[in-house]
Amino acid sequence: MDDMLDQLETIIADRKRNPVPGSYTSRLFEAGRDKIAQKVGEEAVEVVIAALRENRDEQLEELADMFYHTLVLMAELDISFDDLKRRLRERHQPR
Numbered sequence: 398m399d400d401m402l403d404q405l406e407t408i409i410a411d412r413k414r415n416p417v418p419g420s421y422t423s424r425l426f427e428a429g430r431d432k433i434a435q436k437v438g439e440e441a442v443e444v445v446i447a448a449l450r451e452n453r454d455e456q457l458e459e460l461a462d463m464f465y466h467t468l469v470l471m472a473e474l475d476i477s478f479d480d481l482k483r484r485l486r487e488r489h490q491p492r
Contacts, residue, residue, distance in 0.1 A: 402478065405468060406472075409472045410472055413426050413472050425466075426469070426472075426473065430470075430473050433466065433469050433470045433473050434470060436469075437463065437466045437467055437470050440459065440462045440467075441463055443463070444456075444459045444460055444463050447459040447460075
């Protein structure tokens with residue numbers, strides 16, 4: 398996995414274990430799973446809207462937002478990148 402993605406996964410996991418006052422990530426964990434899942438859904442809609450536009454910067458911003466919120470949800474669900482990679486590998490194994 399890319400270094401930045403590994404760093405982000407580590408930061409998010411740390412915020413879950415050690416909340417930081419004023420941290421948006423910490424506030425998401427405090428709000429709970431329902432709120433985190435809602436944010437993933439909101440960001441997904443924004444990605445769809447941005448995808449239909451011609452503004453690449455907006456598309457990148459919305460994709461980054463959705464990916465970040467998905468990472469927070471993964472941490473809330475105790476799903477790691479390794480878990481996700483394992484599942485993706487399973488899907489591509491010859492049957």
